[in-house]
Amino acid sequence: MISRAVTVCALALAMVASGPAVAAQAAYYNTYADIASIPDTACCTGAQGFAAGSTYLYSIKNHTNYDDVAAIYRVNKTTGDRVLMTNGTDGGTTNTWLGHGNDITIVDIDGQHHMFIVTMEATGAQLVRLRYDGTTYYNAGSYQLRLNGAVAAPSGVSRIAVTGTTITFMFKSGHTIYNGSLPLRASSGTIDLTKAFDLQVDGALVNGATVADLSTFANQGFFYDATNQVLYSPMTKENRSIVLVYRDVTPATTGTAPAATDLSFRITSSKYTTFEIEGVGISDGKLYFGTNRSNADGAFDGVHSFNDYVAG
Template sequence: MSTRLAIVVALVTGLVGLAGPANAAYYNTYSDVASTPDASGATGAQGFAAGASYLYSIKTRTSQNDDRSVIYRVNKKTGARVVMKNGTNGTSYNTWLGHANDMTIVDIDGKHHFFVVTMRSSGAQLVKLRYDGTTYRKVGSYAVKLSGSTRAVSGISRVSVTSSRINFFFKSGRQVYRGGISLRANSGTVALTKAFTLKVVGALVNGKTVSDLDTFSNQGFFYDAPKKVLYYPLTKANRSVVLVYRNVAASTTGSLTSARDLSFRITSSAYKKFEIEGVGTSGGRLYFNTNRATSSAAKDGVHVFKGYVAK
């Protein structure tokens, strides 16, 4: 082979290599928006939702079997934060939300609502709160069932809202379900049907597999309905990964494989625990909340991935 031909072959080989997963979009840095310190005995960060202007993070009193919860509202631009008020009795906490593992926002008749999954095996598995500014009230509760049996789902995300119905995705482990309620119903049963599973083993993070990813803990999830993109956080000790699944529709079935060209990971050297609990997009940016701690203190907060803007 001539020297010139050898150079051409090398260049072509190099270009082919660059077209693979090594060119994947990868985000592994973040900025703090605000801290969410313990309040009213609530120490465990749980559900998260991102609105147009504000970010919402729930913390529960895990030491007492999640018997009370507080809800933080954070201004996504300024970081100004407030513990929202329970308008039912004027306190800074409530006793309705159980583990409050995940939440989603739905506007009904021009009023804002949180839908929160409790992870309780009895009583309500889904609770509806109406909120205005920094005050909220409980206005609904529902049973969630699969084939007639109670299902304590751990994730929820809004799929669509029609003139008569709200449709959700629910998640338990890696299984995603479809379910919905009448638009203005404040009680009843959500009947689940299986939708799809989220494949984790073999997922690429920064173009490579993570050998123990199947041992990471499940958290909440977020479905960006207009873009048909699903974000799925997984955590273990000081490591958190967010996998991305594209082209997800309300009717999607089967086993879904995460994107090979987009992933998120935080491996923290500053914190012994860095658990992303929930995620959500606002203005195209990916926000999240954490259970975060050093060896001596909790440092929970609300954050945003640097550099990422959803297209």
């Protein structure tokens, strides 16, 4: 992995030679810092959904290829201290509610913390709500998602806004973003999705150039920065992970949102044969992410942050 660098001397010489100021290069980030490992448990080996809170990072591990049981890790984003969270409803450190548990968004309701998690299940609940207090969580709601009357099982969810009566979300399925809302305190019900916009992938620039096989990358979770109206969408293939960025998007956006040409993220790992960014989140301006990582020596899933990037 090659670090991003700016050579001040060369830029100064170029400006002297040409007269007018030279445009800055596109911002490109391809190094990261490990915060904590997310080890396998007796049941759960697949790193899935991820979310970044104000103090802690949350990562779901599920029973690979079965989606019948899951565990949740909490990591202090500053110290890396890690705890396997407790199921306050049934006891123990696992639960049977989350399906694939592919993405998480955090919502505060009446001063209490909640996670909303997409299950990607074709039956039962497609969205589950957990209330959590410290390192203990409780089953607090389950919801069906529908698109034009049919079951919808999106792979990504992100909170847009919370009012005194309503939570609004964006959901992602493939390269398409949908809108949906829920009464603030409802513990069950149906969320009808409406299409908002598509995300440009073909022709998207990463470090100023296209990626020939980008259309074959797998879609993962996503994060919408409502304050700055910026959407971050990770895609993965083998030992490569790319995060595309979409600016100036809102729930009212329609058509196709163009990928930013001046900001991109990529990790190409020489250490791991699998390096999948499963989900991303912004906290205090940093871009954090969770990974599914492995090589011939085993699994090395973790939570991390991109070096140097500050959201704004």
